[in-house]
Amino acid sequence: MVKIVVDAYAWIEIFIGSEKGEKAREHIEKASEVYTPDTVLAEIARKYLREGADQRDAEERLRMIVEVSNIAPIDVEVALEAAKSYMKLSDEARKAGMKAPSLFDAIVLGTAKSLNAKILTGDEHFKNLQETLWIR
Numbered sequence: 001m002v003k004i005v006v007d008a009y010a011w012i013e014i015f016i017g018s019e020k021g022e023k024a025r026e027h028i029e030k031a032s033e034v035y036t037p038d039t040v041l042a043e044i045a046r047k048y049l050r051e052g053a054d055q056r057d058a059e060e061r062l063r064m065i066v067e068v069s070n071i072a073p074i075d076v077e078v079a080l081e082a083a084k085s086y087m088k089l090s091d092e093a094r095k096a097g098m099k100a101p102s103l104f105d106a107i108v109l110g111t112a113k114s115l116n117a118k119i120l121t122g123d124e125h126f127k128n129l130q131e132t133l134w135i136r
Helices: 008-016 019-030 038-050 054-070 076-096 103-115
Strands: 005-006 033-037 070-072 118-119 132-134
Touching: 005 019, 005 070, 008 019, 008 038, 008 054, 008 070, 008 076, 008 118, 019 118, 033 038, 038 054, 038 103, 076 103, 103 118
Parallel strands: 005 033, 005 118, 033 070, 118 132
Antiparallel strands: none
8 A cells, every 4th residue: 555645636636526536536545644735725725716616615625635634734854855856846847848846846745755655646747756646
């Protein structure tokens, strides 16, 4: 069994009920431990509210995440891993001609590294990393 850190991408796919979301759900059900960085909650809330969703709907989704995963806070170890991860992701994105990753992405990777876990995502910034469980 594997420990996983769930990225916002995977949660969004679960909420829209896509095929990728079904893959993500299967990984979550099989995982020994499931984590979501606390910043992912803010990222998802921002997305739904920015798109005009009712605050109660956004809150409902966030509560579901809290129920099925451990919320991983940023601590000193995660902050340092996130800083190193940001530089790595930025360098890889530049080489691939992609836009720069967000700090949210770096925190997800930093959290996974600090927990020795895999990242459940379909975000292109994570595609070629050994830590990635790809849902595309």
